[in-house]
Amino acid sequence: VGRQSTSPASTATSAAGLAEQAAKSLLNKKTDGVKEPQTTVVHNPADGIKESTESCNMTTEDEDIKATQLCETKTTAWDSPAQTITLEHAQPVLALTPVSPLAEGNVKPPVADRSLPETKNVEQSPAVQSLRKQDIIKITEQLIEAVNNGDFDAYTKICDPALTSFEPEALGNLVEGMDFHKFYFENLLSKNSKPIHTTILNPHVHLIGDDAACIAYIRLTQYIDSQGRPRSMQSEETRVWHRRDGKWLNVHFHCSGAPAAPLQ
Numbered sequence: 001v002g003r004q005s006t007s008p009a010s011t012a013t014s015a016a017g018l019a020e021q022a023a024k025s026l027l028n029k030k031t032d033g034v035k036e037p038q039t040t041v042v043h044n045p046a047d048g049i050k051e052s053t054e055s056c057n058m059t060t061e062d063e064d065i066k067a068t069q070l071c072e073t074k075t076t077a078w079d080s081p082a083q084t085i086t087l088e089h090a091q092p093v094l095a096l097t098p099v100s101p102l103a104e105g106n107v108k109p110p111v112a113d114r115s116l117p118e119t120k121n122v123e124q125s126p127a128v129q130s131l132r133k134q135d136i137i138k139i140t141e142q143l144i145e146a147v148n149n150g151d152f153d154a155y156t157k158i159c160d161p162a163l164t165s166f167e168p169e170a171l172g173n174l175v176e177g178m179d180f181h182k183f184y185f186e187n188l189l190s191k192n193s194k195p196i197h198t199t200i201l202n203p204h205v206h207l208i209g210d211d212a213a214c215i216a217y218i219r220l221t222q223y224i225d226s227q228g229r230p231r232s233m234q235s236e237e238t239r240v241w242h243r244r245d246g247k248w249l250n251v252h253f254h255c256s257g258a259p260a261a262p263l264q
Helices: 008-032 060-065 126-149 152-158 179-187
Strands: 039-044 049-054 075-080 083-087 159-166 196-208 212-224 230-244 247-257
Touching: 126 152, 126 196, 126 212, 126 230, 126 247, 152 159, 152 179, 152 247
Parallel strands: 159 247
Antiparallel strands: 039 049, 049 075, 075 083, 196 212, 212 230, 230 247
């Protein structure tokens, strides 16, 4: 008494009415042609990253057609309003070195090395070296003999035309050519009628390859002065020899001490 009760039938009727209204409302939205928002933006003010999740709103027909398609998630990030980078399933990028393709017609076969093999100086036996040193000593003796005899023609045949020299007669100057020596041959050496004897002491020969040599020695000269008394004088000499066309030529000499030509 005094209470109203609701019957099960009326409750069911009310629920059915609510469901019908909801269905009509859904149909009205679809017929209006207005699409619901497809993206929900979530701001993260702490790090400045803004994410957007694209929803997958599909009808039953879409699900039948695109059953194999998956929803893709895109993340949009930026460091400043002017720079925006979109990353889609970021994957590690491999750094590849580009290789330029070679045209088939431009491929050249490797060039064979046709350079001459390196030549090595064959060391000569001590006997051969000794013979060559004796040759240098003999040609030096011939040159000194030509000086003692005043034979300028023989002297020029043994010396290089561009002969250079340091000698006491040049007063410390470097002399080049034959004219300086010719003066002493014509005015002193060729006019000497007294005997001159020269001894080469302690000759030392340096062999420089096959076509060059250097000899150093003491030149001891004995002569007769203007009063008929025997005299001796000494000089230290070094001569450089060069072989051209099989012939040895004196290209330079250095004389220290007494003059090469004794002043009688």
